[in-house]
Amino acid sequence: MSETKVVLITGASSGIGEATAKLFAARGARILITGRNEAQLRAVAEKTGAKLVAADIADPETPSRLIREVERAYGRLDTLVNNAGIAPIAPLSESSRGHVDKIFSVNVSAVIELTRLALPLLLKSKGSVVNVASVVADQPFEGMGVYSASKAALLALTRSWAKELATSGVRVNAVSPGPIATPIFAAEKMGVTPQMLEAMGAGIKERVPMKRLGTSEEVAPVIEFLASSAASFVTGAEYCVGGGIEAA
Numbered sequence: 001m002s003e004t005k006v007v008l009i010t011g012a013s014s015g016i017g018e019a020t021a022k023l024f025a026a027r028g029a030r031i032l033i034t035g036r037n038e039a040q041l042r043a044v045a046e047k048t049g050a051k052l053v054a055a056d057i058a059d060p061e062t063p064s065r066l067i068r069e070v071e072r073a074y075g076r077l078d079t080l081v082n083n084a085g086i087a088p089i090a091p092l093s094e095s096s097r098g099h100v101d102k103i104f105s106v107n108v109s110a111v112i113e114l115t116r117l118a119l120p121l122l123l124k125s126k127g128s129v130v131n132v133a134s135v136v137a138d139q140p141f142e143g144m145g146v147y148s149a150s151k152a153a154l155l156a157l158t159r160s161w162a163k164e165l166a167t168s169g170v171r172v173n174a175v176s177p178g179p180i181a182t183p184i185f186a187a188e189k190m191g192v193t194p195q196m197l198e199a200m201g202a203g204i205k206e207r208v209p210m211k212r213l214g215t216s217e218e219v220a221p222v223i224e225f226l227a228s229s230a231a232s233f234v235t236g237a238e239y240c241v242g243g244g245i246e247a248a
Contacts, residue, residue, distance in 0.1 A: 005029045006074040006125075007227070008066060010057050010114070011084030012050075013040035015182030016132060019216035020081060020223050021048045027224065032070045034062075035084070057084045058105040063114040067121070077121035079227040082111045082154075083132040089143045100146050107150035112157065119170075126169030130226050131158050132219075133176045135242040141204070151176075155238060162236030171235040173226045178242025179204045181213040209244025 007024050011017040013035030021033050025048035035041045038054035045052045051073050055062040070077050086106045090099050115129055122129065133151045140148035155174055162172040205211055219241045225231055226239065240246050 005078045005227075006032070006070065006076050007079040007081065008032045008034075008070050008077055008118070009081040009083055010034050010066075010110075011132075012044055013037040014044075016177065016180065016216045016219050016223075017081070017083040018044050019220040020083065021050055023220045023224050024079075024227075025049060029079075030074055032066070032073060034066055057110040057114070060113075063110065063117050066114065067117045071121070076125055077118055078125045078127040080115060080118050080122065080127070080129045081132070081223060081227070082115065082129065083223075084110065085132065085150075087144070087147045090146065091143050092145060095146050103146050103150050104153075107147070108153045108157075111154060115161070122170050123168055128171040128173070128227050128231075129158075129161065130223050131155075131172070131174045132223070133158070133174045133238065135176045135178045135240055135245045135247070137176060138247040139245055141207075158238070159236050166235055171226075171231070173231070173234060173236065174238045175219060175222050175226065176238055176240045176242065176247065177214065177219050178240070178245045179208060179213045180216060180219060180241075182216055207245065208242070212243065214241060214243055 007029045009017050009021050009031060012021045012033035021031055021044055024031055031048060031050035033041060033044060033050045034053045034055055036056050041052045041054050053066055053069050055065060084106060086103060131154050133154045136144055136148040137151035137155050158172050158174040165172060222239050222241050238247055
């Protein structure tokens with residue numbers, strides 16, 4: 001990726017977002033990263049040379065703040081990576097309105113608003129959007145109905161936007177990771193005990209044909225590929241990185 005490319009990555013303080021920032025930086029891109037954990041975000045910025053905005057993507061003011069900052073810092077935007085997401089677990093009996101709103105505000109509403117605000121810049125650069133969805137959009141796990149639904153919504157947005165923007169030169173694709181060993185699946189973030197998480201992890205591994213969890217470093221190259229000129233004729237696609245778990 002050339003040095004002129006500018007990339008905005010959400011949820012970049014750890015996991016897939018961090019690995020993606022590191023890879024884009026290695027390719028010579030200029031990066032703006034965002035996330036809620038300022039200390040971790042600064043550590044990523046030090047490793048990648050990225051500029052940072054510590055913020056909660058679900059805050060209604062954050063999307064406009066991010067676009068203002070990328071314009072101020074770089075004057076353009078070539079790739080938007082919508083990676084930020086949350087995955088608290090709850091069965092149907094505990095899927096309250098608050099639970100639903102919390103997940104959809106981060107995983108769906110914030111993605112729509114940020115992408116909408118980024119669109120004028122992306123139209124100018126004929127850039128690309130990469131949405132980080134999940135294989136559970138098509139292959140849901142128990143207790144993750146709302147999270148799975150949010151990722152299914154993200155896939156629907158990806159396919160719709162890809163058709164809508166195809167003639168403008170803006171490409172929109174999705175990467176759907178399978179079970180990846182990232183901080184999003186920490187016990188406290190998922191609302192379960194460490195013992196429950198360990199049991200869940202063992203069960204999930206059994207569902208993966210490759211019988212292991214993936215790593216963030218195995219997802220990042222697929223994101224980078226979809227943002228690159230090598231994928232210039234790819235739009236509206238979903239690339240599964242799931243160790244054999246594929247879309248339905």
